[in-house]
Amino acid sequence: TALQEQGKLDEAIASYDRAIALQSDYAEAHMNRSFALLLTENFEQGWQEYEWRLRAKDRASPTFQQPRWDGSPLNGRTILVHAEQGLGDTIQFIRYLPLVKARGGHVIFECQKPLYRLLKSCAGIDEIIERTSTRKLLAQFDLYIPLPSLPGIFGTTLNTIPSDSSYITVDPDLVTQWRIRLGHNEDFKIGIVWAGNPDHNMDRARSCSLADFAPLVDIPDLTFYSLQKGPASAEANDPPKGMKIVNLEDELNDFADTAAVIANLDVVISVDTAVVHLAGAIGKTVWTLLPFVPDWRWLQNRDDTPWYPTMRLFRQTPLNDWTGVFEQVKKVLTKKVTNYIK
Numbered sequence: 001t002a003l004q005e006q007g008k009l010d011e012a013i014a015s016y017d018r019a020i021a022l023q024s025d026y027a028e029a030h031m032n033r034s035f036a037l038l039l040t041e042n043f044e045q046g047w048q049e050y051e052w053r054l055r056a057k058d059r060a061s062p063t064f065q066q067p068r069w070d071g072s073p074l075n076g077r078t079i080l081v082h083a084e085q086g087l088g089d090t091i092q093f094i095r096y097l098p099l100v101k102a103r104g105g106h107v108i109f110e111c112q113k114p115l116y117r118l119l120k121s122c123a124g125i126d127e128i129i130e131r132t133s134t135r136k137l138l139a140q141f142d143l144y145i146p147l148p149s150l151p152g153i154f155g156t157t158l159n160t161i162p163s164d165s166s167y168i169t170v171d172p173d174l175v176t177q178w179r180i181r182l183g184h185n186e187d188f189k190i191g192i193v194w195a196g197n198p199d200h201n202m203d204r205a206r207s208c209s210l211a212d213f214a215p216l217v218d219i220p221d222l223t224f225y226s227l228q229k230g231p232a233s234a235e236a237n238d239p240p241k242g243m244k245i246v247n248l249e250d251e252l253n254d255f256a257d258t259a260a261v262i263a264n265l266d267v268v269i270s271v272d273t274a275v276v277h278l279a280g281a282i283g284k285t286v287w288t289l290l291p292f293v294p295d296w297r298w299l300q301n302r303d304d305t306p307w308y309p310t311m312r313l314f315r316q317t318p319l320n321d322w323t324g325v326f327e328q329v330k331k332v333l334t335k336k337v338t339n340y341i342k
Helices: 009-022 027-039 043-055 087-101 113-119 147-153 172-182 210-218 231-237 255-262 274-281 322-341
Strands: 078-082 106-111 127-130 143-146 188-193 222-226 245-247 267-271 286-290 311-315
Touching: 009 027, 027 043, 043 147, 078 087, 078 147, 087 106, 087 113, 087 147, 087 274, 106 113, 113 127, 113 255, 143 147, 172 255, 188 210, 188 274, 188 322, 210 222, 210 231, 210 322, 231 245, 255 274, 267 274, 267 322, 274 286, 274 311, 286 322, 311 322
Parallel strands: 078 106, 078 143, 106 127, 188 222, 188 267, 222 245, 267 286, 286 311
Antiparallel strands: none
16 A cells, blocks of 8 residues: 555555555455556446455454345335445445435435435435444344445446436525525635545545645635645634634534535635535535545546536645645635625
């Protein structure tokens, strides 16, 4: 993975190949190889290797007595689709549930508690259940599939990613409540997140700090709304000099609240967290700040993404250089705000 973190992807893949040649069931090598293959747009091999994640030591997935679905017609049977990884993964891959439903079955979706209220009206779901810590399922089902396995089941390529500009609907009553709350402010409104889940294995590379947003303070008529959760949100109590920032952490009880806030903002600027997936999934303009070697889903050498039509990517060019990223953001934001004020 050291080679991968340096962007030496061909060398990284070769090293994984050598490890697998020595030990064919080395799950972590297969999994890391899948990340490199997907990042380099080799989806066909990448999705096959991606299934090895389920055997990796730190990614144990629940096992069920029922058979795992292989993508064949459901013919009226009930399928359990269960969330498996982070909240962002769930938001990204829930777009596949209408395709599952189209195979002719009854779809039960099990999701994480913070997403339950947001996703309960999503297309393709007949029944939604909240994941519990014990994973005791009362629902009856005939087949199961982990949600992140669906792109592979459907043979997803760059050209066949289901990419509707908005596939999650925000509660209109919540949107109205937040419009009343934020409507008095005529500034250009920016939602920001600067740190991801500290337990994520890539967090050190993908998170920045609120201080890194300081160059944007020079742009007039901006108000920043902190959508940051967790320990890093304390940075909002000591923001860069001159920054107008409103810390919303205590008012965001779940992702339905966060979505309603985002719907009332002009743009979201965030490091790679669940919030960028949420903004993209509801069709909001979102600018994602990426480390030198990003997570596989953001691919390489492009400032757009086939996963989210309203998203723009800002990439580190030298390793660990957030300064350059924010210089790019400042340039584009200045232009956008100027047009907004006109």
